[in-house]
Amino acid sequence: MTLVLDIVLSGLVLGGMYALIALGLTLQYGIARIMNLSYGECLVAAAFAALYLYSGMAVNPVIGLLAVVPASFAANWLLYQIVLMPLVRRARNQGMLEVDSILGTFGILFVIQGLMLLTFGGSLQSYSYLSVPVHILGTTLALNRILALLFAVVIGGVLFLFLTRTRYGTALRAIAVNPDAARLSGIDIHAASALAFAAGGAIVGAGGVLISMFLTFSAAMGVVFTMKALIVVIMGGVGNMLGALIAGLLLGISETAVARLVDPGLTIAVTYALFLSVLLWRPTGLFGRPAR
Amino acid sequence: MRRNRLAAIGILVAAAMLLVAGAPARAQDSIKIGWAISKTGPFAAGAGVTTLPNYQVWVKDVNDAGGINVGGKKLKIEVIEYDDRSNSEEMIKAVERLATQDKVDFILPPWSTGMNLAAAPIFNKLGYPQLAVTANTNQAPELTKRWPNLTFWLGLPSEIVDGIVETFAKLEKDGKINKKIAMIAVGDQFGIELSTATRAGLKKAGFDLVYDKSYPFGTQDMQPVLKDAQAANPDVLLAFSYPPDTFAITDTSKVLGFNPKVFFVGVGTAFPMYKGKFGAGADGIMGIGGSDASLPGIKWYIQHHKEVIGREPDRWASPITYASLQVLQQAIERVGKLDRAAVIKEINTGSFDTIIGKVKLENGLNKNIWAVGQWQGADFFGVAPISKQGAKPVIAKPAWQ
Numbered sequence: 134m135t136l137v138l139d140i141v142l143s144g145l146v147l148g149g150m151y152a153l154i155a156l157g158l159t160l161q162y163g164i165a166r167i168m169n170l171s172y173g174e175c176l177v178a179a180a181f182a183a184l185y186l187y188s189g190m191a192v193n194p195v196i197g198l199l200a201v202v203p204a205s206f207a208a209n210w211l212l213y214q215i216v217l218m219p220l221v222r223r224a225r226n227q228g229m230l231e232v233d234s235i236l237g238t239f240g241i242l243f244v245i246q247g248l249m250l251l252t253f254g255g256s257l258q259s260y261s262y263l264s265v266p267v268h269i270l271g272t273t274l275a276l277n278r279i280l281a282l283l284f285a286v287v288i289g290g291v292l293f294l295f296l297t298r299t300r301y302g303t304a305l306r307a308i309a310v311n312p313d314a315a316r317l318s319g320i321d322i323h324a325a326s327a328l329a330f331a332a333g334g335a336i337v338g339a340g341g342v343l344i345s346m347f348l349t350f351s352a353a354m355g356v357v358f359t360m361k362a363l364i365v366v367i368m369g370g371v372g373n374m375l376g377a378l379i380a381g382l383l384l385g386i387s388e389t390a391v392a393r394l395v396d397p398g399l400t401i402a403v404t405y406a407l408f409l410s411v412l413l414w415r416p417t418g419l420f421g422r423p424a425r
Numbered sequence: 426m427r428r429n430r431l432a433a434i435g436i437l438v439a440a441a442m443l444l445v446a447g448a449p450a451r452a453q454d455s456i457k458i459g460w461a462i463s464k465t466g467p468f469a470a471g472a473g474v475t476t477l478p479n480y481q482v483w484v485k486d487v488n489d490a491g492g493i494n495v496g497g498k499k500l501k502i503e504v505i506e507y508d509d510r511s512n513s514e515e516m517i518k519a520v521e522r523l524a525t526q527d528k529v530d531f532i533l534p535p536w537s538t539g540m541n542l543a544a545a546p547i548f549n550k551l552g553y554p555q556l557a558v559t560a561n562t563n564q565a566p567e568l569t570k571r572w573p574n575l576t577f578w579l580g581l582p583s584e585i586v587d588g589i590v591e592t593f594a595k596l597e598k599d600g601k602i603n604k605k606i607a608m609i610a611v612g613d614q615f616g617i618e619l620s621t622a623t624r625a626g627l628k629k630a631g632f633d634l635v636y637d638k639s640y641p642f643g644t645q646d647m648q649p650v651l652k653d654a655q656a657a658n659p660d661v662l663l664a665f666s667y668p669p670d671t672f673a674i675t676d677t678s679k680v681l682g683f684n685p686k687v688f689f690v691g692v693g694t695a696f697p698m699y700k701g702k703f704g705a706g707a708d709g710i711m712g713i714g715g716s717d718a719s720l721p722g723i724k725w726y727i728q729h730h731k732e733v734i735g736r737e738p739d740r741w742a743s744p745i746t747y748a749s750l751q752v753l754q755q756a757i758e759r760v761g762k763l764d765r766a767a768v769i770k771e772i773n774t775g776s777f778d779t780i781i782g783k784v785k786l787e788n789g790l791n792k793n794i795w796a797v798g799q800w801q802g803a804d805f806f807g808v809a810p811i812s813k814q815g816a817k818p819v820i821a822k823p824a825w826q
Contacts (some may be wrong), residue, residue: 139652147646246465255469257693259672259702266680274648275680347676348645349669351470353511357643392649397640398612 135271140390142272148385149282150344154358155365155377156288157336163372164309164329166227167217167234171242172337172362173355178245179205179341180350181253184260194262194342195280202338209334213327216241221323227312242355249352259349277346284343288336289378296374305329309372364404368411370421380419383407456493456763458484459505459529461519463536466511470668472536474696475559478734479746480533483754485733493754496761505529513543520544524551530763531753538562538615545575554769556749559742561585563618569789574769576786578745580794582619585713588796588809590626592711593661593687595811596819597632602661602686607636607654609674610665611644611691619665635659645669647677654683661687668693675703675710679825687711688822695798695805697737707800709822714741715798715807717815722780740798740805745791748779 154176161169169175182201186192192200220237224230263277296302307315308322308329316322344350365384369376387407388400411419460480463472484502492499505527509516516535523529532553534541541560548555549572558578562568565577596602606627610616616639627634635657640650647670654662655678662685664674671693678688693699694712703710716723723744730738730747738744755778756771757763776785784793795807799819806817 140649143648143652147648250465250469255464255473257470257474257668257698259669259698261676261702264676264680266682273681275677347673349672353466353469388646389649392640393653397609397638397644397650400644401641 136393138270139272140393141386142269142274144386144389145382146274146278146282146385147389148382149285150278150381151361151365151384152289152378152381153281153285153336153340153343155362155369155381156285156292156374157333157340158359158362159366159369159372159374159377160292160333160336161330162366164305165213165326165333166230166309166312167213167238167326167330168231169330169333170235170238170359171245171355172238173357173359174242174245174249175205175209175334175337175355176341176344176358177350177352177355178249179338180345180348181249181258181352182338183342183345184258187260187262194346198339198342201342202335205338205341206331206335209337210327210331212241212334213330217330218323218327221326246352246355253352255352257349257351258345260345262346264347275347277343280346281340281343284339285378285381288339289374292332293374293378301325306372364408366418368408368418370418373418373420376418376420380411454498454500455503456495456500456531456757457503457505457527457529458531458533459507459523459527460533461507461509461516461523461535463511463516463540464508468511468537468540471559474739475742476536476746478730478738479743479750482730482733483747483750486729487754494758495763509535509540513540516540516544517547520547521551524553531757531765531768533750534558534560542568545572548572549574552765554753554765554772556753556772558746558749561615563622565790566788573773573789576772576789576791578749578791578794579742580792580796581790583622584794584810585796586619586622586626589623589663589689590630591811592797592809592819593627593632594630596687597630601819601821604631604633605635605657605659606632606661606663607657607659607685608634608638608663608665609636609650609654610639611642611667611670612639613642615667615692616665623663623665640670642667643669645673647673648681651677651681651683655681659685661685661689663687663689664691666691666693668696671712672699672702675699675706679703679706682825684822684825686822689797692741694800695740697739700800700803700805705826708802708826709800709820711797711799711808711819712741712805713797714739715795715805716740716744716781717795717807718804719815720780720782722782726780741795744781745794748781748784749791751779752777752784 158172161167179201183194183197186197187194220233224233265276266273267276267279296306304320305325308325312322365377365381369380384404387403391399391403462477463469484504487493488501492501507519509519520532523532534555534557535544536559538560541557555575560577561579561582563582565581569575610620636654666674671690674690689711695714700707726744726747727737752772756768759771760767773786773789781793784791797809798805799808801820808817808819
């Protein structure tokens with residue numbers, strides 16, 4: 134019983150990190166309809182920002198969130214307005230926008246990566262913050278990882294309520310389902326999409342700061358995070374906040390369970406097995422609706 | 426479908442990104458030295474810690490001193506650099522280009538075992554010396570026999586394993602630890618090769634492996650593995666890990682209060698960043714590599730590297746990389762002309778004074794290496810081979826701080 138509890142708690146903490154990484158992407162891809170391949174680079178850029186604030190200016194990362202999150206929101210809003218807006222205007226349909234945004238953000242990926250390489254160099258970065266043990270129900274967990282889980286749950290929950298319970302949230306969902314009809318109902322889809330993209334950027338900023346407290350990162354590591362986020366987003370159902378949260382937690386618990394009960398060598402295998410079975414049985418994701 | 430499209434796009438962009446540097450006109454008063462190194466991609470982190478900074482420091486040192494003395498004339502180094510983007514095919518193309526189009530006089534090796542093995546045939550075909558410092562393979566003795574231009578500098582995995590087993594066996598004999606060892610390894614060639622050899626060595630020495638697992642490359646969540654290792658109550662934790670996992674293993678063990686008497690982690694332990702991150706908590710932690718910090722050359726080197734690059738070098742392959750470049754320079758100066766075949770011969774047969782002390786290759790292999798090091802205060806000292814001159818006695822690992 135203690136082992137089960139231990140696995141569930143450790144798994145939730147690991148899964149919280151996965152969910153945190155994925156929430157921003159599900160907003161950007163699900164609502165703003167931009168398949169952002171530079172997502173991982175944005176995450177790493179936020180991690181570098183946190184490191185710079187912490188080691189260069191002695192600002193602790195939790196306070197650093199107050200600077201990084203708005204900055205990331207603004208940067209992503211500008212990115213959408215300047216770089217992606219022409220693609221959005223030109224796109225005749227959803228498919229075309231998807232292809233164009235993949236191409237566009239693939240280029241942005243290299244720009245951000247190059248800037249990080251120039252500024253911080255290619256070496257690995259790591260620092261410790263809030264790496265202190267917390268004892269919960271007989272399990273020892275690191276405080277910084279618990280913090281990431283809490284953020285994921287709060288952000289996921291708030292966004293879910295916002296999207297399902299408010300008027301503006303409903304408008305955003307309308308864009309996701311049918312942009313043309315949304316425009317006919319008087320929704321300013323460009324402004325709303327820009328906002329959704331920027332909000333996704335704010336979340337990725339928060340994610341980057343939080344994971345920098347316990348993960349080792351380098352300028353070249355962005356793609357690892359993009360891949361993980363993509364898996365979680367697709368598993369949870371594109372554009373579904375609760376889906377991303379639950380899919381992330383599920384992945385965390387499964388990986389931890391396999392590592393403890395079977396073999397730690399199989400954690401990646403279980404990730405992809407889960408991913409594959411979700412795609413086979415529910416191609417639109419755990420909480421996704423059938424394609425429009 | 427999206428994946429396919431992505432892959433196609435990726436290949437297109439990658440092809441377009443091939444770096445093209447203009448070849449400057451041949452000047453007679455310079456010596457052209459080129460290298461292809463991973464400045465982007467997954468190897469950039471490792472190359473950026475160990476290899477590239479040392480190339481830069483060495484070039485600066487040589488040029489500040491007026492150049493390499495070739496037959497009485499001082500030739501400054503002119504550098505031609507390519508980014509191989511962590512791709513072995515790119516690296517081979519760049520090396521070929523360096524030799525045939527840029528017509529460089531010498532080529533410095535790429536970073537990592539895989540890259541150096543991939544580069545070996547082309548270096549040999551082109552007739553350039555290859556001082557493969559960041560390569561660690563048991564095939565080294567066969568390879569140097571086949572390709573005399575190829576030399577290895579980091580010791581063999583078997584020598585590292587012998588050092589580890591020797592260190593633990595002595596601690597056990599002295600009654601400092603019991604026979605219970607927990608071993609974890611990253612599930613790639615590096616981890617599997619070293620853990621397989623170590624397993625055999627430890628069993629032969631009578632040790633008891635109470636936990637013995639591998640984890641996938643890229644794992645940074647070490648909690649499950651360490652909880653089970655801790656539950657087995659070993660006196661030794663031995664991990665063959667890469668830098669991100671090395672940091673994660675140390676950090677998580679600290680959080681879990683897992684403090685075995687011997688705490689040995691893999692690549693990354695010798696990085697100054699490790700000490701920077703864990704501070705006094707790094708004290709007593711062991712890893713691969715080490716240096717004899719009492720040598721005046723090493724003292725000078727660490728300080729000098731810090732002044733030029735802005736940070737300290739790692740304590741495993743960095744000093745050896747710099748030493749290998751000193752060997753190359755001395756070999757060229759002794760030969761007195763830009764005759765690569767003669768330089769290769771001199772590298773293999775000569776005896777050289779370097780920052781790591783005297784270097785004399787045996788069958789193309791550098792034997793002046795440390796297998797096991799330990800953080801003791803501000804430095805990562807070599808502790809094994811125990812018989813090596815300058816080896817420090819192992820200290821007991823204190824409680825986590």
